[in-house]
Amino acid sequence: MSRIAYVNGRYVPHRSARVHVEDRGYQFADGVYEVTAVVDGKLVDNGPHMERLDRSLRELGIAWPMTPAALSRVQEEVIRRNRVRQGIVYLQITRGVARRDHAFPVRTAPALVVTARHAGPPKAAQVEKGVKVILQPDIRWGRCDIKSVSLLPNVLAKQAAREAEAFEAWLVDTSGFITEGSSTNAWIVDKKGNLVTRHLENAILSGVTRRILVELAVAEGHPIIERPFTPAEAKAAPEAFLTSTTSFVMPVVQIDATRIGSGVPGPVTRRLRALYEAHVQRG
Ligand code: PMP
Numbered sequence: 001m002s003r004i005a006y007v008n009g010r011y012v013p014h015r016s017a018r019v020h021v022e023d024r025g026y027q028f029a030d031g032v033y034e035v036t037a038v039v040d041g042k043l044v045d046n047g048p049h050m051e052r053l054d055r056s057l058r059e060l061g062i063a064w065p066m067t068p069a070a071l072s073r074v075q076e077e078v079i080r081r082n083r084v085r086q087g088i089v090y091l092q093i094t095r096g097v098a099r100r101d102h103a104f105p106v107r108t109a110p111a112l113v114v115t116a117r118h119a120g121p122p123k124a125a126q127v128e129k130g131v132k133v134i135l136q137p138d139i140r141w142g143r144c145d146i147k148s149v150s151l152l153p154n155v156l157a158k159q160a161a162r163e164a165e166a167f168e169a170w171l172v173d174t175s176g177f178i179t180e181g182s183s184t185n186a187w188i189v190d191k192k193g194n195l196v197t198r199h200l201e202n203a204i205l206s207g208v209t210r211r212i213l214v215e216l217a218v219a220e221g222h223p224i225i226e227r228p229f230t231p232a233e234a235k236a237a238p239e240a241f242l243t244s245t246t247s248f249v250m251p252v253v254q255i256d257a258t259r260i261g262s263g264v265p266g267p268v269t270r271r272l273r274a275l276y277e278a279h280v281q282r283g
Helices: 024-028 046-060 068-081 124-129 152-163 208-219 231-236 267-282
Strands: 004-007 010-013 031-039 087-094 111-118 131-137 168-172 178-181 185-189 195-197 224-226 239-244 248-255
Touching: 004 068, 010 068, 024 087, 031 046, 031 267, 046 068, 046 087, 046 208, 068 087, 068 111, 124 248, 131 152, 152 168, 168 231, 185 231, 195 208, 208 224, 208 239, 208 248, 208 267, 231 248, 239 267, 248 267
Parallel strands: 131 168, 131 248, 195 224
Antiparallel strands: 004 010, 004 111, 031 087, 087 111, 168 178, 178 185, 185 195, 185 239, 239 248
């Protein structure tokens, strides 16, 4: 079965899906994106993804290409046409096509691309054993709260992780605190059993998985402290984990050369993962 993409109003074969050479996403990374998980053919927590998209667009002064409800119907149609039961749907909105000039063009319609693909859940072995992360300097810009397609520092950090045979890179700001992962939010469990994750601010993306997990954890009575933490604190923590749309709740058992806790996923992390999986299954 050939894949289908949605490009600016048309459903086209994925292999011949094209955008213009003067799309501002291509020339300036002047655009935003969202990735929503698909489970049993249905979108997972797409409402919060649309809310975050609205915020990203507003912060950059890019118009919605269509209403959020219409966009959700396009996402569902792309999922249906690609027969994705388990996977992701990707959407990207750029400021559109215009003669190259840094300042915003006038009267240019935003451009929209939506794709979907099958992706299995995180590998059972990784979930069971936990994963390694490495530390990298956070060299990104000052508005990481916007889900911009400008991802070069994230690409470099993830590549460094790949070369170190690690699952993820956790980024360290110039004050010596961990911000987040290259495509995930970073968490530790402190010695008192508090869940610690960086507070929402311009230095991190407000992860939808982070948001849902905060709600689920609070409902179960887990104390949460939203504050920055250092690599030293993380390495000494009994448990650590990361969250994202594609990883759900992933135990972290090694940071650089340091083993976390006893080197296996801890009970709090395992409980949180189960809570999140149950949430996803409820749909
Ligand atoms: N931080 C960054 C930098 C990311 O790219 C992502 C993935 N979009 C996340 C955190 C996790 O966000 P979410 O839970 O919405 O996937």
